[in-house]
Amino acid sequence: MTSTDKCKLIAVVGGGVIGGGWVARCLLNGITVNLYDPDPNAPRKIDEIMVNAKLAFGKLIDGPVPPQGKLHFTDTIASAVAKADLIIEAVPERLDIKQSVYRDIESAAAADTLIASSTSGILPSDLQDKMTTPGRLVVAHPFNPVYLLPLVEIVGGTKTSRAAIENAAHLFRQLGMHPLHVRTEIPAFIADRFLEAVWREALWLVKDGVATTAEIDDAIRYGFGLRWAQMGLFETYRVAGGEAGMAHFIAQFGPCLQWPWTKLTDVPELTDDLVTMIADQSDSQSGAYSIRQLEQIRDDNLVAILRQLQQRDWGAGQTVNAWQTTLKTAAIAALPQPAELIRSYEHTVSQDWVDYNGHMTEHRYLECFSHATDEIMRQAGIDDAYVAAGGSFFTVETHIRHIDEVMAGEPIYVDTQILRVAGKKMHLFHSLYHQSGRLLATAEHMLLHVDMKLRRASEPSDAIAAMLAEMAAGHAALDRPSAAGRAVGLAP
Amino acid sequence: MTSTDKCKLIAVVGGGVIGGGWVARCLLNGITVNLYDPDPNAPRKIDEIMVNAKLAFGKLIDGPVPPQGKLHFTDTIASAVAKADLIIEAVPERLDIKQSVYRDIESAAAADTLIASSTSGILPSDLQDKMTTPGRLVVAHPFNPVYLLPLVEIVGGTKTSRAAIENAAHLFRQLGMHPLHVRTEIPAFIADRFLEAVWREALWLVKDGVATTAEIDDAIRYGFGLRWAQMGLFETYRVAGGEAGMAHFIAQFGPCLQWPWTKLTDVPELTDDLVTMIADQSDSQSGAYSIRQLEQIRDDNLVAILRQLQQRDWGAGQTVNAWQTTLKTAAIAALPQPAELIRSYEHTVSQDWVDYNGHMTEHRYLECFSHATDEIMRQAGIDDAYVAAGGSFFTVETHIRHIDEVMAGEPIYVDTQILRVAGKKMHLFHSLYHQSGRLLATAEHMLLHVDMKLRRASEPSDAIAAMLAEMAAGHAALDRPSAAGRAVGLAP
Numbered sequence: 001m002t003s004t005d006k007c008k009l010i011a012v013v014g015g016g017v018i019g020g021g022w023v024a025r026c027l028l029n030g031i032t033v034n035l036y037d038p039d040p041n042a043p044r045k046i047d048e049i050m051v052n053a054k055l056a057f058g059k060l061i062d063g064p065v066p067p068q069g070k071l072h073f074t075d076t077i078a079s080a081v082a083k084a085d086l087i088i089e090a091v092p093e094r095l096d097i098k099q100s101v102y103r104d105i106e107s108a109a110a111a112d113t114l115i116a117s118s119t120s121g122i123l124p125s126d127l128q129d130k131m132t133t134p135g136r137l138v139v140a141h142p143f144n145p146v147y148l149l150p151l152v153e154i155v156g157g158t159k160t161s162r163a164a165i166e167n168a169a170h171l172f173r174q175l176g177m178h179p180l181h182v183r184t185e186i187p188a189f190i191a192d193r194f195l196e197a198v199w200r201e202a203l204w205l206v207k208d209g210v211a212t213t214a215e216i217d218d219a220i221r222y223g224f225g226l227r228w229a230q231m232g233l234f235e236t237y238r239v240a241g242g243e244a245g246m247a248h249f250i251a252q253f254g255p256c257l258q259w260p261w262t263k264l265t266d267v268p269e270l271t272d273d274l275v276t277m278i279a280d281q282s283d284s285q286s287g288a289y290s291i292r293q294l295e296q297i298r299d300d301n302l303v304a305i306l307r308q309l310q311q312r313d314w315g316a317g318q319t320v321n322a323w324q325t326t327l328k329t330a331a332i333a334a335l336p337q338p339a340e341l342i343r344s345y346e347h348t349v350s351q352d353w354v355d356y357n358g359h360m361t362e363h364r365y366l367e368c369f370s371h372a373t374d375e376i377m378r379q380a381g382i383d384d385a386y387v388a389a390g391g392s393f394f395t396v397e398t399h400i401r402h403i404d405e406v407m408a409g410e411p412i413y414v415d416t417q418i419l420r421v422a423g424k425k426m427h428l429f430h431s432l433y434h435q436s437g438r439l440l441a442t443a444e445h446m447l448l449h450v451d452m453k454l455r456r457a458s459e460p461s462d463a464i465a466a467m468l469a470e471m472a473a474g475h476a477a478l479d480r481p482s483a484a485g486r487a488v489g490l491a492p
Numbered sequence: 493m494t495s496t497d498k499c500k501l502i503a504v505v506g507g508g509v510i511g512g513g514w515v516a517r518c519l520l521n522g523i524t525v526n527l528y529d530p531d532p533n534a535p536r537k538i539d540e541i542m543v544n545a546k547l548a549f550g551k552l553i554d555g556p557v558p559p560q561g562k563l564h565f566t567d568t569i570a571s572a573v574a575k576a577d578l579i580i581e582a583v584p585e586r587l588d589i590k591q592s593v594y595r596d597i598e599s600a601a602a603a604d605t606l607i608a609s610s611t612s613g614i615l616p617s618d619l620q621d622k623m624t625t626p627g628r629l630v631v632a633h634p635f636n637p638v639y640l641l642p643l644v645e646i647v648g649g650t651k652t653s654r655a656a657i658e659n660a661a662h663l664f665r666q667l668g669m670h671p672l673h674v675r676t677e678i679p680a681f682i683a684d685r686f687l688e689a690v691w692r693e694a695l696w697l698v699k700d701g702v703a704t705t706a707e708i709d710d711a712i713r714y715g716f717g718l719r720w721a722q723m724g725l726f727e728t729y730r731v732a733g734g735e736a737g738m739a740h741f742i743a744q745f746g747p748c749l750q751w752p753w754t755k756l757t758d759v760p761e762l763t764d765d766l767v768t769m770i771a772d773q774s775d776s777q778s779g780a781y782s783i784r785q786l787e788q789i790r791d792d793n794l795v796a797i798l799r800q801l802q803q804r805d806w807g808a809g810q811t812v813n814a815w816q817t818t819l820k821t822a823a824i825a826a827l828p829q830p831a832e833l834i835r836s837y838e839h840t841v842s843q844d845w846v847d848y849n850g851h852m853t854e855h856r857y858l859e860c861f862s863h864a865t866d867e868i869m870r871q872a873g874i875d876d877a878y879v880a881a882g883g884s885f886f887t888v889e890t891h892i893r894h895i896d897e898v899m900a901g902e903p904i905y906v907d908t909q910i911l912r913v914a915g916k917k918m919h920l921f922h923s924l925y926h927q928s929g930r931l932l933a934t935a936e937h938m939l940l941h942v943d944m945k946l947r948r949a950s951e952p953s954d955a956i957a958a959m960l961a962e963m964a965a966g967h968a969a970l971d972r973p974s975a976a977g978r979a980v981g982l983a984p
Contacts, residue, residue, distance in 0.1 A: 017732060143715040144732050151715030178714045184702040190711040193697070197689035202725055205685070210676040217724025219682040221807045222670040223635040223643030225720030230793035231786075232709025232717065233694055234770070235778050239786045240509060240636050246774040247767050275739050278726070282738040286727050294723075294731045297806065301722035304800035314793060315713045351947070352886045363855030394844040455843070 007031055007171055011084035011109075013077055013101055015042040017049075018118050019090030021146025023071065024053035028147065029175055030066030030330050034080040035073055043073060048292075053147040056299040060148070060306060061324055062383030064331035064467060077101060078108035086171050088140070090118040098122070099130050106132055114167050116140035121188040124157030134159035138168045141189055142177075145295075148302050150178040150319040153189045176323030178316070206281065207274050214285035229305055230315050311384060321385055328381045328463050341478070342379065342471075344372035344430065345414035349406055359405040366400060369430045369443040372414040376428060380467045390453040391461060393426060397446040401483060404440045411435040419484060421465075421472040424449040424457045429481050442483050499523055499663055503576035503601075505569055505593055507534040509541075510610050511582030513638025515563065516545035520639065521667055522558030522822050526572040527565055535565060540784075545639040548791040552640070552798060553816055554875035556823035556959060569593060570600035578663050580632070582610040590614070591622050598624055606659050608632035613680040616649030626651035630660045633681055634669075637787075640794050642670040642811040645681045668815030670808065698773065699766050706777035721797055722807050803876060813877055820873045820955055833970070834871065834963075836864035836922065837906035841898055851897040858892060861922045861935040864906040868920060872959045882946075883953060885918060885939040893975060896932045903927040911976060913957075913964040916941040916949045921973050934975050 010026045012019050015037035023046055026033045035046070057065075074080040081087045087105055091097050098117060105115060115137045117127055128134035139155040152172045156165050169179040182189045188196055205211045211219070227236050234246070241249030286294060309317025310324075345368055353364045377393060386392075406412060412434055419427040426447045432440045451458035459465065502518045504511050507529035515538055518525045527538070549557075566572040573579050579597055583589050590609065597607060607629045609619055620626035631647040644664045648657050661671040674681045680688055697703045703711070719728050726738070733741030778786060801809025802816075837860055845856045869885060878884075898904060904926055911919040918939045924932045943950035951957065 017734060143719075149715055149718060151711065153711070178710065180707060180710050180714070182703070182707075184700070186702055190697065190703050190708060191715050193693050194690045194712070195716060197693045198686045198725060201685050201689045205682065208676070210678055211674070211682050213724075213726035215672060215674075216682060217727050218670065218672050219643065219645070220686070220720050220724035221722055222672070222811065223641055223683050224687060225717070225722075225724065226641060226794055226797055226808060227635075227790070228712050228717030229721035229797055230713060230717075231790055232705075232712035233690060234705035234774050235709050235786065236790070238774050238778055239783060239790055242509060242783055247771040250767050250770060275742050278742060279739040282726050282730050286730055291731060291734055294727065297804075298719075298723055298728070298731055301801065301804060301806060302718055304804060305718060305721055305797050308796035308800055309793065312789075312793060312796060314789065316718060319714065363858055366855055396843075450843075 007085045007174055009084050011081040011087045014090035015046055017144060018146060020046050020049040021144060022088050022090060024049050024147040025175055027069040027071055028057045031069040033069055033071050036077045036080040052295050052299055056148055056303050059303045061327060064381050065327045066330035077104040081105050081109040084113060087113055087115045093119060095122055095126055098127055102131050112136060114164055116168060118142060120192050123185055123187060124155050124160060125185060128157045128159050135161035136164050138164050140168055140172060148299060150316050152177045152179050153182050154179045155182040155185055155189055157185060178319045206278055213278060213281040341415040341417055343413060344375040344416040348411050349408050351408050354408045359407055365441050368414055368432055372416050372430045373428060373445060376416055381464050390451055392450055392452055393447040394450050395445050396448045399444045401442045404438060406434055406440050417478055418472045418475045421468045424459060429484050444484055499577045499666055501576050503573040503579045506582035507538055509636060510638060512538050512541040513636060514580050514582060516541050516639040517667055519561040519563060520549045523561040525561055525563050528569050528572040544787050544791055548640055548795050551795045553819060556873050557819045558822035569596040573597050573601040576605060579605055579607045585611060587614055587618055590619055594623050604628060606656055608660060610634060612684050615677055615679060616647050616652060617677060620649045620651050627653035628656050630656050632660055632664060642808050644669045644671050645674050646671045647674040647677055647681055649677060670811045698770055705770060705773040833907040833909055835905060836867040836908040840903050841900050843900050846900045851899055857933050860906055860924055864908050864922045865920060868908055873956050882944045884942055884944055886942050887937050888940045889938040891936045893934045896930060898926055898932050909970055910964045910967045913960045916951060921976050936976055
């Protein structure tokens with residue numbers, strides 16, 4: 001496939017934590033996945049990863065997303081890869097195992113299909129060494145959780161073609177990621193060199209009894225870890241250096257390099273005692289939570305951080321914003337023609353919505369309709385980012401008919417029909433019901449798309465317009481509500 | 493001072509990036525600061541830091557905060573420290589300079605006043621070596637920006653008293669920080685050992701042309717940097733290891749320690765060429781922004797991340813939540829008796845608030861009053877965390893008088909009088925005006941404090957009750973509005 005094609009089928013070989021993370025990311029992008037994993041527990045493990053991944057994805061992404069891709073478990077590597085647009089290898093970190101997998105792949109896949117290895121540190125030149133078509137092998141090194149973290153390091157070997165690198169960047173960007181091309185092939189690439197340096201140092205601190213695993217983690221997450229979620233090492237130090245600039249900063253802190261600040265020359269031996277010490281400390285630090293709970297805490301934290309960076313369109317947030325746009329486009333392409341009313345709001349009348357007469361107070365009716373309108377906007381793909389960029393619909397006209405009362409604690413819902421969408425204008429008809437089906441009120445709205453910076457009517461973006469047109473087309477076949485078009489004071 | 497006393501006056505010696513950050517954190521906590529810095533530019537530099545710090549603090553902290561502390565520049569170290577409850581040293585990283593500062597401090601300060609050095613790596617035993625009262629010296633190592641990042645490493649030397657360590661933890665917790673006691677004195681303590689290891693590795697990558705500063709930063713902030721904002725190294729790996737646990741994870745990844753994944757044995761020489769290379773790369777990476785812009789981007793990002801962690805009451809967010817409570821208590825203690833109406837809402841009528849008659853639609857009047865009520869709640873210290881914990885006020889009764897109309901684009905405001913606060917009940921009187929002073933509407937509300945989990949009336953927390961009582965006491969002296977107490981349909 002060329003770098004302008006859409007990826008429709010991805011083969012994943014190996015369904016562990018990393019392979020499973022790839023499967024989740026691909027499926028959530030609406031892409032079909034063939035997974036080969038000989039472990040009989042693989043389906044259960046993938047199910048568990050998908051529970052977390054779907055939860056996190058739902059909280060991260062606003063607006064329309066394509067229907068989830070289909071997952072097929074295959075019995076052989078050959079059947080997994082035969083028709084794939086991209087092959088992701090995520091088997092254990094042993095060169096012989098990986099080379100054997102590539103042999104199987106080459107025997108079955110098209111000769112130009114990209115093969116991406118998830119290795120954390122093996123050189124691509126070594127990986128491709130025994131291949132007959134080595135030009136299409138790249139390393140695409142992701143970070144756990146793969147379905148949330150955007151970074152993927154792309155590394156080519158001596159025989160990797162330039163086209164393969166470009167194709168990899170294109171494909172992984174399509175999956176919502178930030179491909180970082182590691183231009184020089186070195187063991188552990190870039191990020192893992194840092195992780196390895198920190199890991200060694202941390203092992204020494206534990207071994208020497210200087211700090212426990214919990215203290216080490218706190219030294220990270222209460223301090224520089226917060227900085228590194230949004231700026232890296234150099235930009236952070238550039239700011240710290242102030243007006244005097246980067247060269248000044250280095251001159252000031254350079255001498256520390258000569259001080260005995262790290263225990264770099266030695267590697268701690270992983271004796272049973274040290275492993276037990278770490279495991280025990282980790283138990284006392286985190287043992288109050290199950291792994292499943294920790295995963296969900298981690299994912300919720302990451303989503304919360306990513307969403308903030310999205311709003312600020314900075315760093316990883318930029319990547320997620322671009323991903324959201326990709327997903328919207330895919331959602332529109334995959335959209336079935338809706339032929340039913342949209343269930344745009346569901347709620348239970350709360351005590352504070354009720355006035356001293358004991359029924360839902362007047363302006364809460366309009367609030368229900370306002371939420372229903374918001375849901376139509378949301379389904380059309382209008383999200384925080386779109387609004388932040390200055391686009392929105394304003395209600396310019398409303399006609400409400402109050403028909404019946406409703407009490408606290410009673411369940412209500414709104415069904416919405418899109419009467420017409422044309423350029424800047426949208427015409428909606430909401431009906432508010434008690435759960436029993438008793439009609440409580442109707443509201444007919446005319447909305448106008450506005451550029452909130454210019455404070456004037458404007459055309460919606462192409463993606464939003466296309467989505468609204470699709471939604472309206474489905475509703476065109478529905479009966480027009482008899483109450484539509486009435487004015488206050490006119491008899492029916 | 494003992495560890496239960498409140499800190500009222502802090503002396504800071506040295507007003508650079510770190511010292512200035514300390515000054516900002518102390519002032520924002522309502523504490524008076526004496527600053528000694530011989531640099532004639534110190535006042536300007538502190539002003540610049542305060543602009544950023546106040547902006548960030550305002551976005552980070554909800555609810556009442558104490559009035560900002562006063563800052564005094566002193567001509568000598570002696571006059572700065574003489575009456576201080578805590579002395580923070582933040583002078584350049586040279587042992588001889590620091591020891592000379594301690595001599596001056598010891599000649600003027602009370603013999604038991606805690607001295608906290610901000611050094612990033614000099615051993616406290618060396619710092620205190622020439623002191624006559626070495627027992628009260630600790631290292632309190634903060635992280636830039638000091639006014640935002642909660643971590644402070646507390647390290648004692650061989651002569652440091654146990655009381656000094658406890659006192660330091662107490663004082664820095666009062667300043668909204670997370671004191672991490674580094675129990676074993678080693679160069680660079682804990683966090684900077686990691687930063688140093690990463691810094692060395694990064695310098696090699698740049699020097700060898702493997703990656704640019706921008707690529708290195710991206711390898712951090714799109715991947716593991718996001719993880720480290722909320723979990724550290726060990727908890728992250730514990731989760732990645734899955735059900736098999738920490739020992740399994742170490743066994744699996746342990747062999748990498750023997751691989752050539754880091755360039756640890758050598759220290760790169762900081763030649764002019766290397767410094768220039770880094771400075772140039774940093775310019776092309778970040779040069780589109782001024783340092784001031786980068787600082788504000790960084791601060792806004794950090795605030796956004798911290799606020800999310802606050803909502804989730806996790807890690808650094810827990811620290812900020814505890815800080816907020818401390819600040820509220822200080823705010824109540826410092827509260828003057830208010831004797832004026834509270835300007836509880838200001839707004840300009842927007843297009844979507846107007847109905848087809850061209851004037852602000854009926855239910856938006858109530859929305860204005862609702863925002864005004866929210867502001868009274870906010871000033872009383874009711875914030876997201878309080879509501880999340882289940883406490884809130886519900887409006888149980890409202891009497892609105894619609895008096896005049898108002899058009900789109902017109903500026904409006906609400907003034908509020910607290911008529912009475914008693915136990916669970918609060919009685920408010922809002923008046924909505926056009927900016928010209930033309931009265932548009934009044935609203936009289938009875939509110940009831942509720943436990944939202946039990947869904948029943950409940951007493952507010954002591955802190956909220958105290959704050960409301962203070963606010964109401966000031967309003968008791970004001971005239972009661974003539975419209976208060978009227979019912980619908982009764983003539984005045």
